[in-house]
Amino acid sequence: MYKLTFLFLLVSSFIFAQTNSKSDQKKPNLIVIMTDDMGWADVGFNGCKDIPTPNIDVIANEGVRFEEGYVSFPVCGPSRAGFLTGRYQDRFGFTTNPSINPKNSKSGLPVEEETLAQVLRKADYNNAIIGKWHMGTNAVFHPLERGFDYFYGFLSGGHNYYPDQLTLNDLSEVKEKWQWYRTKIIENRTKVETDDYLTDELSDAAVRYINKQAENNQHFMLYLAYNAPHTPLQATEKYLSRFPNIKDKRRKTYAAMVSAVDDGVGRVLEALREKELDENTIVVFLSDNGGAHNNASDNGPLRGLKGDLFEGGIRVPFAMRWKGMIPEGKSYEKPVSSLDIMATIVAQTEVKINADRPLDGVNLIPFLTGEADGTPHDYLFWRKWEQNAMAIRSGNHKLVSNRQQVKNPPELYDLSNDMAETKNLKSDEEKVYKRLLNEWKKWDSEMKDRVFPTLGQDKWWTKKN
Numbered sequence: 001m002y003k004l005t006f007l008f009l010l011v012s013s014f015i016f017a018q019t020n021s022k023s024d025q026k027k028p029n030l031i032v033i034m035t036d037d038m039g040w041a042d043v044g045f046n047g048c049k050d051i052p053t054p055n056i057d058v059i060a061n062e063g064v065r066f067e068e069g070y071v072s073f074p075v076c077g078p079s080r081a082g083f084l085t086g087r088y089q090d091r092f093g094f095t096t097n098p099s100i101n102p103k104n105s106k107s108g109l110p111v112e113e114e115t116l117a118q119v120l121r122k123a124d125y126n127n128a129i130i131g132k133w134h135m136g137t138n139a140v141f142h143p144l145e146r147g148f149d150y151f152y153g154f155l156s157g158g159h160n161y162y163p164d165q166l167t168l169n170d171l172s173e174v175k176e177k178w179q180w181y182r183t184k185i186i187e188n189r190t191k192v193e194t195d196d197y198l199t200d201e202l203s204d205a206a207v208r209y210i211n212k213q214a215e216n217n218q219h220f221m222l223y224l225a226y227n228a229p230h231t232p233l234q235a236t237e238k239y240l241s242r243f244p245n246i247k248d249k250r251r252k253t254y255a256a257m258v259s260a261v262d263d264g265v266g267r268v269l270e271a272l273r274e275k276e277l278d279e280n281t282i283v284v285f286l287s288d289n290g291g292a293h294n295n296a297s298d299n300g301p302l303r304g305l306k307g308d309l310f311e312g313g314i315r316v317p318f319a320m321r322w323k324g325m326i327p328e329g330k331s332y333e334k335p336v337s338s339l340d341i342m343a344t345i346v347a348q349t350e351v352k353i354n355a356d357r358p359l360d361g362v363n364l365i366p367f368l369t370g371e372a373d374g375t376p377h378d379y380l381f382w383r384k385w386e387q388n389a390m391a392i393r394s395g396n397h398k399l400v401s402n403r404q405q406v407k408n409p410p411e412l413y414d415l416s417n418d419m420a421e422t423k424n425l426k427s428d429e430e431k432v433y434k435r436l437l438n439e440w441k442k443w444d445s446e447m448k449d450r451v452f453p454t455l456g457q458d459k460w461w462t463k464k465n
Contacts (some may be wrong), residue, residue, distance in 0.1 A: 027123060029220050030120075030222070030282050030341075032083075033268070034225050037229060037230045037288070038297060040287075043056050043057065045319060046300065050243075051255045055269060058266075058321075059321045063283070064330045064368050068334065068415075069319075069338075070314050071316055071338045078095060079288045080132075083288075083342070086360065091357075093450055094109065099452065100156045108135050108140070111141070115147045116221065127148045130222065131152075132153060132158075132226070133154065150188065150209060151188055152188075156181070158181050159181050166182055206222060206267075211275065230292075234253070236256075239256035243256060282348075286338060288316075290308070290312045290315065303422070311421060318338075320364070335393055337377065344364045381443045389405065390410065394436055396416035397414060397436060409426075412429060
């Protein structure tokens with residue numbers, strides 16, 4: 001009897017271990033590579049001619065290119081808050097870029113919201129953010145308090161790229177506007193001295209992190225948040241020399257900055273190959289918003305720029321690769337959102353989401369494989385609370401008021417044949433116009449007003465630190 005019991009327990013343990021092992025192996029790693037203020041037309045997979053991006057293009061060529069990939073806001077901070085929570089950032093009052101006052105415990109991503117890292121930690125993922133945080137500088141908002149196990153980068157929304165310009169130890173030494181671009185890089189909670197171009201420093205850190213997780217046989221999520229090609233326009237000769245034919249100095253520097261990112265993406269993909277993680281890693285590439293007016297970016301045929309709710313502000317270069325699981329070289333032409341990234345990885349892990357804060361994104365994998373018909377979203381919404389601006393997308397139709405709805409009534413466009421948003425169809429399709437406006441108003445009624453001081457309004461650095 002004892003032998004039979006022992007044998008039963010032994011077999012059961014083996015089966016349980018094997019089942020758990022197989023289940024664990026199914027969980028993919030996730031790498032999200034996010035650029036800053038990059039134009040829709042500034043990648044090869046969207047037709048760029050003057051800036052080669054061969055490594056970024058690999059993600060699209062070996063995966064899916066999203067023709068109509070959107071972010072949830074046309075400016076850095078709120079867009080990233082939406083991505084990191086999988087929820088419209090207006091649900092928790094993150095309506096604009098927050099103050100980066102390190103003493104303000106309200107100015108950042110509310111601690112009640114679960115981040116992607118906090119959710120994946122429940123599934124035993126190790127999580128890293130490398131690069132730009134921009135979710136608050138107070139201690140309560142620090143990445144290591146928000147589910148991340150490793151941080152290498154900076155807390156504010158922008159940064160200088162040359163190491164000799166990083167002269168301030170931390171934000172307490174800031175005495176005037178934009179000096180936070182000069183703070184030293186932080187590793188976890190400690191400032192570190194750097195000696196290389198910042199984009200290369202971030203790429204180095206990403207490769208180190210991937211290699212370490214591979215050595216530990218650890219599932220991981222890496223959020224590689226490049227600040228390039230956000231201003232200031234700064235590049236080293238290594239990258240500038242690649243563009244002798246670009247005569248415009250600003251565009252040449254911008255091209256060099258994008259090229260540095262492309263090199264970094266190539267190194268990340270190579271690290272995955274070397275560690276045989278290619279087929280168990282979802283890699284996503286996107287920008288946090290459209291190209292800006294001040295960095296020589298190109299949004300191609302799209303109307304508008306960073307800050308606009310026209311397509312140029314919210315439609316971004318966006319691609320996803322998961323080798324062996326989603327098609328290669330596919331162009332997906334239905335609207336998707338950066339909010340979908342979290343929902344997609346959560347669906348692969350079966351981790352539980354806080355029922356009080358359901359996701360607004362959807363799992364994209366069934367739509368990309370053809371398992372699910374239809375479109376991922378019946379509606380996509382945007383709001384700029386400060387400017388009383390709005391937009392809603394449903395099917396091919398988009399209703400948008402880019403500035404002050406009272407003075408500028410929403411305009412209706414059919415993006416299937418007018419992606420430049422030139423012909424207002426309001427008078428031709430009044431039923432569609434009213435339906436979309438009513439849907440947006442219902443959604444807006446669920447949103448919150450801003451909950452913190454803004455970056456521009458809070459001159460905290462003029463006070464005694």
